[in-house]
Amino acid sequence: MTATATPPNExxxxxTIAAPPAQVWAMVTDVARMSSWSPQVVKTVVLGGPVRLGTRFVNINHQxxxxxxxxxxxxxxxxxxxFAFRIVENHTVWSFxxxxxxxxxxAVTHRRETPNGISLLSRSLTKLAFGGQEAFAEEMVEGMxxxxxxxxADAER
Structure with a gap:
């Protein structure tokens, strides 16, 4: 497994998972299951019907x-x-x-993209509550x- 932080934001x-893309796709697009894999996500609630382009959902995260x-x-x-989704509050795009x-x-690449930068509110809160962008980015890469x-592990069972 490889991980990188491409300064300052991506x-x-x-x-590589020993499972076909269709199986992995079904897993990563079932966002309600994200809390079983992500150390930061506590719960995900999908708003509306099945996950597709334009679907909205809410995550409860923790540190x-x-x-x-x-x-x-x-x-x-x-x-x-x-598969990618934009976080409204900080403008980042998370993808698989x-x-x-x-x-x-x-081969699965999990990415946090910042095509429009990170919102001022998010940068300010990260500095106050999470030790700044660099420390928080290191924690996010470890979480990824x-x-x-x-x-x-789940896909290969």
């Missing part, structure tokens, strides 16, 4: 005793390939990009690694 982690909600909207939805491997598995490791 974060990535990648893993220690601190809890906060985020509102998300699915902004990319290419079956078996690219899937690529079939020669042995029938799936854990998310992918747990997803891999």
């Amino acid at each position: 974060l990535t982690a990648t893993v 220690g005793w601190k809890h906060w909600p985020t509102n998300a909207k699915v902004v990319r939805f290419t079956p078996h390939s690219d 990009q899937l690529e079939a491997t020669a042995d029938g598995g799936t 690694r854990q998310t992918l490791a747990r997803l891999k």
Whole structure:
């Protein structure tokens, strides 16, 4: 598994899973299950019907005793390939990009993108409550690694 922080804002982690892209796709797009993989997500509530382009959902996140909600909207939805959602509060885009491997598995890249930067409110709160962007980014990369490791273990059962 690899993970990188591309200063100042894009974060990535990648893993290869011994499961076909269709199976991994079904898992990552079932956002209500994210709390079983992500160390930061406590609960996800999908607003409306099945997850697809434009679907909205709410996450309850935590770090220690601190809890906060985020509102998300699915902004990319290419079956078996690219699933991404934008967080309203901080403008970041979180994605899972899937690529079939020669042995029938799936290379999964989990990414936090910042195509329009990070909101001033989020940068300010991160500085006050989470030790600043650099420390929080390191924690997020570790969380992405854990998310992918747990997803891999679940998919390979």
